[in-house]
Amino acid sequence: MTSADARPTPGRVERSTTDRRLVLSGALFGAGIAASVVDLFVLHLLLQWHHFYDLSTTEVALAADGLFHAVAWGMTVAGLFLLADARRCGAVPWGRWTGAVLAGLGGFQLLDALVNHKLLGIHQVRYDVDLLPYDLAGSAAIVLLAGLVVLWRTRHRA
Amino acid sequence: MSEPLVAAPHLHGTAVDAWAVVEGAGLTALGVAAALYAIALWTSRRRSPWPLRRSACWFAGLACAALAIGPIARAAHESLTAHMAGHLLLGMVAPLLLVLGAPVTLALRALPIDEARALSRLLRRPPVRWLTHPVVAGLINVGGLWLLYGSASDEDGLFALMHGSAFVQAVVHLHVLLAGYLFTASLVGRDPDPHRAPLGVRAAVLLAFIALHSMLAKWLFAHPPVGFDPVDAQAGAQLMYYGGDVVDVTLLVLLGLGWFAATRPRARAARPVAAA
Numbered sequence: 001m002t003s004a005d006a007r008p009t010p011g012r013v014e015r016s017t018t019d020r021r022l023v024l025s026g027a028l029f030g031a032g033i034a035a036s037v038v039d040l041f042v043l044h045l046l047l048q049w050h051h052f053y054d055l056s057t058t059e060v061a062l063a064a065d066g067l068f069h070a071v072a073w074g075m076t077v078a079g080l081f082l083l084a085d086a087r088r089c090g091a092v093p094w095g096r097w098t099g100a101v102l103a104g105l106g107g108f109q110l111l112d113a114l115v116n117h118k119l120l121g122i123h124q125v126r127y128d129v130d131l132l133p134y135d136l137a138g139s140a141a142i143v144l145l146a147g148l149v150v151l152w153r154t155r156h157r158a
Numbered sequence: 159m160s161e162p163l164v165a166a167p168h169l170h171g172t173a174v175d176a177w178a179v180v181e182g183a184g185l186t187a188l189g190v191a192a193a194l195y196a197i198a199l200w201t202s203r204r205r206s207p208w209p210l211r212r213s214a215c216w217f218a219g220l221a222c223a224a225l226a227i228g229p230i231a232r233a234a235h236e237s238l239t240a241h242m243a244g245h246l247l248l249g250m251v252a253p254l255l256l257v258l259g260a261p262v263t264l265a266l267r268a269l270p271i272d273e274a275r276a277l278s279r280l281l282r283r284p285p286v287r288w289l290t291h292p293v294v295a296g297l298i299n300v301g302g303l304w305l306l307y308g309s310a311s312d313e314d315g316l317f318a319l320m321h322g323s324a325f326v327q328a329v330v331h332l333h334v335l336l337a338g339y340l341f342t343a344s345l346v347g348r349d350p351d352p353h354r355a356p357l358g359v360r361a362a363v364l365l366a367f368i369a370l371h372s373m374l375a376k377w378l379f380a381h382p383p384v385g386f387d388p389v390d391a392q393a394g395a396q397l398m399y400y401g402g403d404v405v406d407v408t409l410l411v412l413l414g415l416g417w418f419a420a421t422r423p424r425a426r427a428a429r430p431v432a433a434a
Contacts (some may be wrong), residue, residue: 062373062376062377063369063373064370065372065373065376066368066369066370066373066376067369069368069369070365070366070368070369070372070406071366071369071373073368073403073406073407073410074361074364074365074410075367077407077410077411077413077414078414080414081414081415081418082417082419083347085418085421088422089423156235
């Protein structure tokens with residue numbers, strides 16, 4: 001019953017639902033890996049720019065960081081399952097999905113740079129270079145823009 | 159060395175028995191659980207084949223629990239890293255494996271029809287239904303962890319008490335294993351559950367748990383327990399953080415797999431051959 005409601009007969013309505021799911025999948029996955037994989041593997045383990053925890057962290061920031069962390073993993077996994085769902089429903093327009101991933105990645109990184117680092121001051125991205133957070137926010141904005149451009153250009157192929 | 163070595167509390171005369179008795183009782187209980195599962199497998203051998211991976215999960219889960227309450231628990235008196243390895247095994251890995259072993263399903267197959275009906279009636283009763291709700295199970299699980307690790311830097315908190323008394327340690331271990339099982343079963347249980355909570359509730363509870371677990375790990379990093387080497391304590395806290403992540407992501411994937419199977423398009427679900 002419900003699956004019939006969710007997947008109506010082929011036509012414009014179904015295509016737009018599928019497309020919305022695909023874009024959501026890419027955006028969730030992009031945002032998720034920005035917060036979980038990139039932060040964990042690249043910044044913590046590979047580059048060791050910052051430690052996973054500063055002793056100066058306040059309790060509010062600690063709670064916020066924990067929530068960010070949980071939501072990040074949730075988004076990564078949910079994004080991948082939505083992609084798997086899109087694949088079994090038909091061919092996936094990979095270019096469009098990649099655009100959504102870029103938008104999610106850049107968008108989350110921008111949000112993280114502004115909220116986490118600037119507003120809450122959880123931890124610096126890198127201690128010996130002051131300007132870097134701004135560079136990171138700038139490059140995140142560029143990635144976000146690139147993703148949005150790709151999404152706009154592929155909107156008719158959806 | 160002329161001074162006598164300061165013995166750890168569990169090495170004192172009569173106390174040595176208490177630790178050994180607790181460990182022996184725990185290992186015996188795990189042995190009984192293994193034997194019961196094996197007997198149930200034997201009793202129901204004429205029914206449809208029981209997936210091998212379920213049996214493998216059950217026995218692996220018991221082995222993890224045995225490792226945690228045996229050698230690792232002994233090492234945990236001196237090392238927080240060992241304590242954390244034990245905590246992850248007993249509270250997260252073992253419960254997940256035991257849940258994937260689907261013991262209730264096996265019991266329902268093995269028991270005579272009247273007893274099986276009694277068991278399924280018992281599992282449908284309100285108290286069981288309450289306990290297996292993700293929010294309640296999550297609170298029981300996180301509440302225990304909070305009491306234990308929130309008090310870790312306290313001289314007379316539960317954490318210090320646990321490392322000084324065999325009885326308290328046994329109670330904590332039992333709670334950690336059972337609460338972990340209840341929590342995991344409420345989220346990704348393989349056994350029949352007539353009142354399984356909606357996916358959204360289960361996902362929200364799991365995310366809250368991941369957040370609280372990572373917060374506790376960082377709290378422990380900042381407030382190492384008394385009597386432990388700070389470097390070892392920080393290594394233990396990081397093990398809790400990253401090790402917890404591994405199990406948490408596995409739980410997220412299992413939750414997603416459940417959704418993926420439940421939302422399978424009807425056209426493909428109608429073809430049973432493809433599903434097999």
